[in-house]
Amino acid sequence: MTQLIQLIQEALAFGTVILFGAIGELLTEKSGNLNLGTPGIMYLGGIAGLVGAFFYEAAAGAAASPVMGVLISLVCAFVVAGLGGLIYSFLTISLRANQNVTGLTLTIFGSGVANFLGGSLNKLAGGVGQISIAVTSSGYRAATGLENLGFVGNILFSYGFLVYLAIVIAIVASFFLNRTRAGLNLRSVGENPGTADAAGISVAKNKYLATCIGAGVSGLGGLFYVMDYTKGTWANDGGIERLGWLAVALVIFATWKPVKAIWGSYLFGVLFWMYLYIPGLTRSSQELFKMLPYVVTIIVLIVVSIRKKRENNPPESLGLAYFREER
Amino acid sequence: MSSPKKETRAPLMRISKRAQISTPKAWGIRACALLLSLLVSGLVIYAIVKLNPIKIYVSMFEGAFGTTRRSWSTIRDAMMLLCIGIGLAPAFKMRFWNIGAEGQIQVGGIVTAACMIYFGNSLPPLALFIVMLAASVAAGAVWGLFPAFFKARWGTNETLFTLMMNYVAIQLTSFCVSIWENPAGSGNIGVINQNTQAGWFPPVFGQAYGLNVIIVLTLAVAMYVYMRYTKQGYEIAVVGSSENTARYAGISVKKVYLRTMAISGAICGVAGFVAVSGASHTISVSTAGGQGFTAIIVAWLAKFNTFTMIIIAFLLVFLEKGAVEIASAYNLNDYASSIITGIILFFILGSEFFINYRLIFRRREKKEVSAA
Amino acid sequence: MDKSAVRLENVSKSFGPVTAVNRVSLELRRGEILSLLGENGSGKTTLMNMLAGLYFPDEGEIFVDGQPVTIRSPRDALSLGIGMVHQHFKLVDVFTAAENIVLGTGGSGRYDAKRLRQDILDISQKYGFEIDPDRKIYDMSVSERQTVEIVKVLYRGAKILILDEPTAVLTPQETDKLFAVLRSMREDGKSVVIITHKLNEVMAVSDRVAVLRRGKYIGDVATRETDPKKLTEMMVGRSISLNIDRPEPTQRTERLRVSSLSVLGEDGVMKLKDVSFEAYSGELLGIAGISGSGQKELLEAIAGLDPAQPGASVLFTSREGEAHELVGKSPLEIAALGVALSFVPEDRLGMGLVGDMDITDNMLLRSYKRGKSFITDRRRPKKLAEEVVDELEVATPRLSLPVRRLSGGNVQKVLVGREIAMQPTVLMTAYAVRGLDINTSYTIYNLLTEQKMKGVCVIYVGEDLDVLLELCDRIMVICDGQVSGVLDGRTATKEQLGLLMTHMEVSAGE
Secondary structure (H helix, E strand, O other), rough: OOHHHHHHHHHHHHHHHHHHHHHHOOOOOOOOOOOHHHHHHHHHHHHHHHHHHHHHHHHHHOOOOOOHHHHHHHHHHHHHHHHHHHHHHHHHHOOOOOOOHHHHHHHHHHHHHHHHHHHHHHHHHHOOOOOOOOHHHHHOOOOOOOOOOHHHHHHOOOOOOHHHHHHHHHHHHHHHHEEHHHHHHHHHHHHHHHHHHHHHOOOHHHHHHHHHHHEEEEEEEEEHHHHHHOOOOOOOOOOHHHHHHHHHHHHOOOOOHHHHHHHHHHHHHHHHHHHHHOOOOOHHHHHOOOOHHHHHHHHHHHHHHHHHHHEEEEEEEEOOOHHHOOO | OOOOOOOOOOEEEEEEEEOOOOOOEEEEEEEEHHHHHHHHHHHHHHHHHOHHHHHHHHHHHHHHOHHHHHHHHHHHHHHHHHHHHHHHHHHHOOOOOOOOOOHHHHHHHHHHHHHHHHHHOOHHHHHHHHHHHHHHHHHHHHHHHHHHHHHHHOOHHHHHHHHHHHHHHHHHHHHHHHHHOOOOOOOOOOOOOOOOOOOOOOEEEOOOHHHHHHHHHHHHHHHHHHEEEEHHHHHHHHHHHHHHHHHOOOOHHHHHHHHHHHHHHHHHHHHHHHHHHHHHHOOOOOOOOOOOHHHHHHHHHOOOOHHHHHHHHHHHHHHHHHHHHHHHHHHOOOHHHHHHHHHHHHHHHHHHHHEEEEEOOOOOOOOOOOOO | OOOOOEEEEEEEEEEEEEEEEEEEEEEEEEEOOEEEEEOOOHHHHHHHHHOOOOOOOEEEEEHHHEEOOOOOOOOHHOOOEEEEEEOOOOOOOOOOOOHHHHHOOOOOOEHOOOOOOOOOOOOHHOOOOOOOOOHHHHHHHHHHHHHHHHHHHOOOOOOOOEEEOOOOOOOHHHHHHHHHHHHHHOOOOOOOEEEEEOHHHHHHOOOOOEEOOOOOOEEEEHHOOHHHHHHHHHHHOOOOOOOOOOOOOOOOOOOEEEEEEEEEEOOEEEEEEEEEEEEOOEEEEEEEEOOOOOOHHHHHHHHHOOOOOOOOOOEEEEEOOOOEEEEOOHHHHHHHHHHEEOOOOOOOOOOOOOOOOOOHHHHHHOEEEEEEEEEEEOOHHHHHHHHHHHOOOOOOOOOEEEEOOHHHHHHHHHHHHHHHOOOEEEEEEEEOOOOOOOOOOOHHHHHHHHHHHHHEEEEEEEOOOOHHHHHEEEEEEEEEEEEEEEEEOOOOOOOOOHHOOOOOOOOOOO
16 A cells, blocks of 8 residues: 555656646647757756755855745746747747757757756755755645645645646646637647638747747756755756656647646656566566556557547647748 | 828848858858857856856867877767768658667667677677677667658657657666676676677777778768669658659659668667677667767758768767866866757757848838839 | 729739739629639639738729728738638638637637637528538538638628639539528628639629639629620630641541549549540640649549549550550559650649759659669769750759759749650640740740650640640540530630530530
């Protein structure tokens, strides 16, 4: 039983990182931009939050409050990640650079910036694992107060607020895309920019907004990773990049539907950590088990392409730049 | 009464596609972008370390080419990047987004390591070499064929498929590492055949990495010829340009997909072979180390011309080596190289716009258009 | 009260050297259905696009309800109450009808799905549409999609509705339904323009007909005071002498015998229905018809690119007298037998040429597989490229320029030149002079005639009736995917062609 609780808790924490990443990427892809810079953007969000919290706590000293620390790092993460999205937007939307190559470059750039600053921060703090943002981190990891309600409390209420925020953002994104005019306009841009343009919808504006806000949301995934998942430390181990690609995969797995991404992310978490809880696995077979999330994504990808159900397909103009005169 | 014409004004700036641009002008634009990007990176460096950027660029050069040893390590890494770029070129020319070079390198590396471990002491060097080569070609090809098959049959999105195949390959590597781990419990397998050096590339002309250069440059020439002068290369270009035209010319698009991805994967597999047998003599989850992604940029920027790729591969490796040098000299960490690489690539990618499009600004005087 | 809903005065529009609309003045009254009639390329769509805000006129003025207006975008047009349903629908496939209708209508926050549904149903009921607001576009037939487009325009409050060739994609029953809807809109005081070249429909639905020819306004008549014959005369005008050299056919033997050829289009509509004809060596067979009547499918089916429906036969007789059944053969096998196709699609490059490749490499497209060598042989294609450039006077600075960079006429010369260079037994060309200037067009006519005199069986799909009448030995007319008649090119008249194209029987007493 404790093992099951532990697995679920770990899966939820893992799932939250990629859920943020995936919802951000999903918004971006709905506008027709396939942003392979998501891992880099999550890196940017993570490091910005960490740097913000670090300097706030260093400046405030003993007076540092968790709420301020959380607020500052949250804003830092969202804004800096959004700026990453802005670079991508400018290059792909205004300058019509190739989306895949630009995205990959952004991943290189973002991981460079993050690891450079993270390494410097480690040095500043006196070594790996010495970064002290205890106050802010405690703000992030403060549980709801209902975690003592036995099994249910343990499973449902034992997390920091970002776990719940991720779910809320996913549901809001779903509502936005499916029920509001702005969401409808955004989707039309990703499906058929020519039609959207003719209907008087600004293609560039929608793409910019979706990509930058999406990047901000993805950045929160990096923030959660730093603040909660690794408990306020920085390690140059490529962890965020790995999860970033999984976030991209999750978008496919969820067939571009935010609500599906919620349970999909936790399923990925379960698949990812399950090897620890299956008795009798050797270390080598554990490694094979860790393939599961990727293999499952591939299978989903294939099944979706075979079934050709239109609702499950990617936005039709995904990956293509729009130039009105080429209509 | 106002006529409609007077009320309308052309937009301040509009974009139109260029009909034609001269080659020198295009390279001029690219050179400007490169200079600008160096300027911006210089400013970034200055902002961080408050050091004269020129001094930094000089010490970067030292880091990459300062000693013979450093030069060879730069050459080795550039050859690796080039090899992957060569593998990706035909796939991308066909507009098949093979993001899966990482995985194809890893599986090529795995089978190479396996050959070294299992046949290292039983096969004569030449036979071992051939077996390793063949195995890495086969492994890479299989890894490339998977997504190609589904793309050809059902149109499955290859970008995401190949991306996922990378992680499957990385887990496969972890699995093999845990089997072969040496010493036990260390989590890695150390240098394979440290004493016998079986399966290692022999020195050529006294250079440890001589064979790497020979193999990769041979591939570069062969791929150049293949894409430019063979019937299959011609088919790749037609399919990449328009599937409709390919159909019109009687080309089987599916067949070309499969064949080309087998070749692309195979060469990336060979890159894994070179990385294991010719450089690290070990295998780990970071054998590919992100170069499969970087090589996409190399291939793309070179417009799939394998000779242009040589220059770009060297530029990128130079940046990386240089940044490592600055990092140790100025007590920074070497991720600075990724930042500089990123900035430079952003500028070069952005510069393509000014090659393909023209900005037309609103003229002061309005030309009257007369209906002839 | 002034009855005028829209008035255009001296409106012109040019695209480069081509004047598409030349000082046209036109009036649309309230509560009427106006047919805008004209051949392909007569400027009908261009004229209406200026009303709808897609193009901006070079000169002239537009008045709506008597007030001068400026229309810069579809949005401007809609705010003036002008809505247009284009030939190529502008709909998002994965959206429902309701979502497409509400798209871009402004406002923020949630849209009231219930009210939207009700609004749509109200509009439908008022005019007699049948529409399910919750169906996705991709589940809909072409006519249902058209309904969505019309409702979309009405939902935005259009008082003036322009329909561009609305019946081109409809069955006769669907057409009747559409007309009923249009009439009920007229009863409601709205004005409707339908762009068409089908005379029977003009007669059936409109109150007034305005005719355009070669960008010029010819005139307008009340429908009840005219008949199809008079309208055809207005539409095609008198024949102009072009002085194309037309020698008598020689060595006339049968090359192609097509029987019962039917082709199903991608959208599930029969594009070609039971077509049968013969084509002969040393003869230039013209194919006339409104664009989109099945010409493309006919040529592609013969070339093996489009699969024919069961029961069809295309019998090809080679120069040596051997007979081959082409149905079931691959495009490559058919080309190898000597059947060449040069199809100039609307974007000119499309499927015949590879835009990123230079002229030499494009010459290779048809011949690269020759020989057993692994390496491509570029010497012969290069020589061929030089010959084509030389003989057809292709204007290019060098052979290594990607064909995408060539001007339209030169691209076409490359394409046609390559097909001729294959020394075909049957040469099929479609729209070979599309968008070309007069001189280049004549170069191509002469080339085709030259081929005919060499004993090649030439099939020429054309748009310009004057050219067809002076160039071709026989003219087959296609209407709606069916052969509506075959005329002798030397004796046929433009009126006969025009009537056949619009599916009116040519009366015997002509």
